[in-house]
Amino acid sequence: MSQAVLLVVAQTMVLLALSPFIVGLIRKVKARLQCRRGASVFQPYADLAKLFKKQPVVSTTTSWIFTATPYILFASTLAAGLLVPVFVSQTPLNFAGNIIALVYLLALGTFFLMLAGLDAGSAFGGMGSSREAIVASLTEPAAILSIFAIALTTGSTNLSTIVHKTALLQGIDTAPSPHLMALAALFIVTIAETGRVPVDNPATHLELTMIHEAMILEYSGRYLALVEWASGIRLLVFLTLIVNVFAPWGIATTLTPVAFGVGLGVYILKVAGMAVLIGVIESMFAKLRLFRVTDLLGVAFILALLGVLFFYILRG
Amino acid sequence: MLSHFGAQIVDLGSALLLLTCFAIVAQRRLSACVDLFALQSVFLAATAALVAFLTGIHHIYIAAALTIIIKVLVIPRILKKVIERLNVTRELVMNVNVPTGLLICGGLAMLAFFITQPLIPLGFQLTQGSLGIALAIVLIGFFTMIARKKAVTQVIGFLVMENGLFLGATASAYGMPLIVELGVFFDVLVGMLIVGIYAHRLQDAFDSVDTSQLTTLKE
Numbered sequence: 184m185s186q187a188v189l190l191v192v193a194q195t196m197v198l199l200a201l202s203p204f205i206v207g208l209i210r211k212v213k214a215r216l217q218c219r220r221g222a223s224v225f226q227p228y229a230d231l232a233k234l235f236k237k238q239p240v241v242s243t244t245t246s247w248i249f250t251a252t253p254y255i256l257f258a259s260t261l262a263a264g265l266l267v268p269v270f271v272s273q274t275p276l277n278f279a280g281n282i283i284a285l286v287y288l289l290a291l292g293t294f295f296l297m298l299a300g301l302d303a304g305s306a307f308g309g310m311g312s313s314r315e316a317i318v319a320s321l322t323e324p325a326a327i328l329s330i331f332a333i334a335l336t337t338g339s340t341n342l343s344t345i346v347h348k349t350a351l352l353q354g355i356d357t358a359p360s361p362h363l364m365a366l367a368a369l370f371i372v373t374i375a376e377t378g379r380v381p382v383d384n385p386a387t388h389l390e391l392t393m394i395h396e397a398m399i400l401e402y403s404g405r406y407l408a409l410v411e412w413a414s415g416i417r418l419l420v421f422l423t424l425i426v427n428v429f430a431p432w433g434i435a436t437t438l439t440p441v442a443f444g445v446g447l448g449v450y451i452l453k454v455a456g457m458a459v460l461i462g463v464i465e466s467m468f469a470k471l472r473l474f475r476v477t478d479l480l481g482v483a484f485i486l487a488l489l490g491v492l493f494f495y496i497l498r499g
Numbered sequence: 500m501l502s503h504f505g506a507q508i509v510d511l512g513s514a515l516l517l518l519t520c521f522a523i524v525a526q527r528r529l530s531a532c533v534d535l536f537a538l539q540s541v542f543l544a545a546t547a548a549l550v551a552f553l554t555g556i557h558h559i560y561i562a563a564a565l566t567i568i569i570k571v572l573v574i575p576r577i578l579k580k581v582i583e584r585l586n587v588t589r590e591l592v593m594n595v596n597v598p599t600g601l602l603i604c605g606g607l608a609m610l611a612f613f614i615t616q617p618l619i620p621l622g623f624q625l626t627q628g629s630l631g632i633a634l635a636i637v638l639i640g641f642f643t644m645i646a647r648k649k650a651v652t653q654v655i656g657f658l659v660m661e662n663g664l665f666l667g668a669t670a671s672a673y674g675m676p677l678i679v680e681l682g683v684f685f686d687v688l689v690g691m692l693i694v695g696i697y698a699h700r701l702q703d704a705f706d707s708v709d710t711s712q713l714t715t716l717k718e
Contacts, residue, residue: 485521
């Protein structure tokens, strides 16, 4: 019992502490690729600290949804993070839910963020919410299907079981094709869900293009800090999902301090590698026009569908 | 163990072939479509060479080499020349838009898998998975010919169909007799040359390679 509590605390600390670093690292990589020196990778920590100290300004036209949303978003994203194996193949909230719960916990945060965008009654907030609704409704089937493709090959929807089996190479006798398709689909979903470049640009406040930034335009002070932190954790959760489901080697499969240390080190390296990859992708591609985003997400959906199909067709 | 592993790699090669099909359906830029077709042909040649290696049937090597020469080097070059001369880079209007097209192609792939399901236990162990994929590629190539309006992309659809047939022949019978393969390659090459000239004539007559313009001939 005490072990479980310890695991919850440890994983929460890792997620909270690491997420601003990942955001900072992506910014740094982009800056270096643009021949700028860029801010330190620890800048997001300072930003968050500053925002927490500032007084929030809340519009008089807003309802309780506006002030409740940052807390709901933060809590649901963190809870989703506790359903993913981070550096130990056992998840703290193993009893509470599987991979489907993970997707819908993240969707719950998105839903409230969309409501909050509409709540303030500003034109930009509504526009951002409407765009986010398009993106979210198209990524959800792709995310669920790609996850089913993985769940089929390991015979379980429990993330802990999936990661544990893959890490020990147990029962992985199926063809590599479903995994590859699911990986590609999940990567596109990650980019769309976390608002990275081909879909949304996190570094701009240009009215015509922003999606996520438009929704949170009315937030300030500690509310903004919570929303920013939650979106950092969300990014980290998706990256963790990708590295640990598709390449879990190095993760701690036993509960010993040595395995913990190795697992944590390997995990940070892998996630940092993914962050660098995302930074490179953001520098290489131009943002898609909003109406072309459906093409990209259509591709993600089809890839995930093919992953599921290949599982059945290549089983023989 | 080796044959099991080999079968997995053959499956993976076929899966990549199907993947490039979907990429062609989703791609609007004509030159990128040509590149994707060349990439698909590379995967096809690699898969065929692997089948040849694992079965020891030598004439598949020749077919694979011909695929590299004709479909990876010669045909993309001809198509690029045509695109350059016609001065068209993008296909903006299609008969079926991209997301719908992708969904239809997903349905076609499911249909192909469903149809070939009873045949799969009868096939060779090595290429069991490839037959359904080959049929899916043929259907998607056919769909591309229907969905697109530009002559160049219709040709790519035709070539994709041909790739699917080649994969199907390799999967179901470890390749056709060499003389048949040679005939098919020659046909494809000549067909390409004719289509190149046809696209030029179309451009000269209508100032566009949009084949839907051809109906105006009636007047």
